[in-house]
Amino acid sequence: MQYSPLGSSGINVSRVCLGSMTWGKQNTQSDADEQIAYALEQGVNFIDTAEMYAVPPSPETYGKTEEIIGNWLSRNQQKRSDVVLATKIAGNGLSWVRDGGNITRQTVIEAVDDSLKRLKTDYIDLYQLHWPNRSTPHFGRQWPGTLKFTDVNTQEQQASMLDILEGLNECVKAGKIKHCGLSDDTPWGISQFLSLAKEHNLPRMVSIQNEFSLAHAKDWPYLIEQCVHEDIAY
Structure with a gap:
């Protein structure tokens, strides 16, 4: 297994991350237990989840994936420090x-x-914003003409980002989360969070988790270039 720095966090994570969004819908607790055990045996130390999971998202599946991971952690407390847990x-x-x-x-x-509470742990290694408050070119909205960026109020969004960073800062100070990251965001979003964090001495985003495939290659090259130079893990 190969490992890479998680941006500026000081943590090294496996290049293969164990995704979990099907746990609680397509996969059972026993399926998840087996998959976690197999991943750890291969050197995977990075598990990603979200409060929204399992998917497809619904009131019935909300929080189920975190609960499954929490059940595993409660039975494997000695392995908690071996896992970089992201939600x-x-x-x-x-x-x-x-x-x-x-x-x-x-x-x-x-x-x-x-x-x-659902994860049955007292800290989260990487806490991410699943998607921004404003609309971004993700979840199938990448085609020209889908979004009107001129409709976005810059000052409102900056104030919202600062408000979020202050909440994250409280959680970091309380020891509840170690590092913060973005998801489904853009170069403008990255730059705003970084500048606000620097200006107000608030937590710095260390990573961004975006969709990327042959059908969704919009992050190349501009967002990728920014991640490299700003030390943001992609």
Whole structure:
């Protein structure tokens, strides 16, 4: 297994990360136990999940994946320090998650506590924003004309990002999360979070998790270039 730095975090993670979004829908607890054991045997030390999982997202599957991982952790507490555990706060648009509202300082604090309970652990290694409050060219919205960026209020979004960073900072200071990351964001989003963190002495984003495939190659080369020069793991 090969390992890479997780941006500026000081943590090395396996190049293969164990995704978990089917646990609780397509996969059972016993399936997950078997897959985790196999991954660890191969040198995988990186597990990614989200409060929104399992998928397809629904009120019935919400939080199920974190619960499955938590059940495994409760039976394997001696292995907790061997695993870099990443999870995410859901963004807006899901009516069964905080009434579909935006990510805010307060919802970050509440969501972290809820994830910790489901995961049966007292800290999260990497806590990510699953998608921004504003619309971005992800989830099939990458085609020209789909988004009107001129409709976005720059000052409102910057204030929202600062509010979120302040919530993350509370959780970092409390020892509930170690590092923060983005997901489904853009070069503008990265730059705003980095500049706000530097200006206000708040947690620095260390990574971004975006979709990438032959059908979704929009991050190459501009976002990738920024990640390299800003020391953001992609």
